Amino acid sequence: MARLKVEELSFSFGYDTILENLNFEVNEGEVVSIVGPSGGGKTTLLRLCAGLLDRQEGKIENSFDTQAIAFQDPRLLPWKNTIDNISFGLKAMGISAKERESRAKEIALKFDLEESDFDKFPKELSGGMRQRVSFARALVTKPKLLFLDEPFSALDIGLKRKLQDHVMELISNKEITIFFITHDIMEAIRLSDKILLLAPDPGRIIKEFTFDLPQEQRDDEYVYSQTAKLLSDREIIETFELEFK
Ligand SMILES: Nc1ncnc2c1ncn2[C@@H]1O[C@H](COP(=O)(O)OP(=O)(O)OP(=O)(O)O)[C@@H](O)[C@H]1O
Ligand SMILES: [Mg+2]
Incomplete structure (x- = not known):
């Protein structure tokens, strides 16, 4: 069974310790979320796990065959239109131009983008549209492991729900494993098997919540x-500095 396994992982930017002694696993078919306050090291952790940042201390084992990432900021190619941005990763997989286009269009429509948006360039799209293009680009290659960093933060509640439902369908068909970063506790509860609470300064996992249903x-x-x-x-109240009066 494929897995992502993190052991005794620590990381610093210069003298600043960002992550300290993290240990966790994401097993095939699971959705594991990280929640924690802004600046706590979540994106840094995701970049380390996805191999975009060089590890300093500890171990990361990733035995999934394929992976994709939807970043916190959509990072689309400004010179490519919606369809070409979505289908970009399919080219490297040797898929024909016709097939690339049809797969990209299918997923774009599924995410409520319209035909009139297909030829638009990123600067002509709204923030939420760019986020949907970015999410579509990550999913169109059907990755085994999906890294999601706040993928729905710019979407209205209806669209958010629609994309969550799509993720839910992939989860129930056991098609995907997800490492999910979100600020939205309700979203994490809807989608996760496990939620890890990352406390900041330095980033440590201080609690784990599991959901069996x-x-x-x-x-x-x-x-x-x-x-x-x-x-x-x-721990949640203290970590997020929530005070209920
Ligand atoms: N390339 C970098 N160089 C130096 N410091 C960095 C770099 N990237 C991030 N940091 C610092 O690391 C810390 C954690 O940042 P990170 O982006 O991982 O937080 P986050 O938990 O994802 O926050 P948010 O919820 O706001 O997205 C912050 O203090 C940030 O300033
Ligand atoms: Mg972040």
């Missing part, structure tokens, strides 16, 4: 009640 059985009531539970958790 299959994702497709989690209705709003379940999500709301679990969210309320997490929001009254002492």
Whole structure:
């Protein structure tokens, strides 16, 4: 079974320790989320796990055959239009131009982009549209391991739900494994098997929450009640500096 395994991982930018002694696993078929305050080291952790940043201390084992990333900022190619941005990764896989175009169009429509958006360049798209293009680009290659860094932060609640539902479908079909970074605790509860709480300065995993109910059985009531539970958790309150009066 493929897995991403992180052992005793520490990382510094200069003299600044960003991550300290992290240990966790993401097993095939799982959705593991990291939640934690802004600046706590989540994106740094994702970049290390995805191999975009050189490891300094500790071990990262990644045995998935293929992976893709949807970044916090969409990072589209400014000189390519919507369809060419989405299908970019398929070219390297040796897929024909016709097939690339049809797969890109299919996923674009699924994410509520319209035909009139297909020829637009990134600067002609709204922030939420760029985020959907970026998410489509990550999914179109059907990666075994998907890294998501706040992929839905610029979307309205309806679109967010639609894309979450798409992720849910991939999860229930056991098609994908996801390492997910989000600020949105409700979103994490809807989609995750496990949530790791990353406390900052330096980034440490201080608590783990597991959710056994299959994702497709989690209705709003379940999500709301679990969210309320997490929001009254002492470590969550302290880590996010929440104060309820
Ligand atoms: N390339 C870099 N060089 C120096 N410091 C960096 C670099 N990238 C990130 N940092 C620092 O590392 C810390 C963690 O940043 P990171 O982007 O991982 O946080 P984050 O948890 O993803 O925050 P957010 O929720 O706001 O996205 C911050 O203090 C940031 O200033
Ligand atoms: Mg970040």
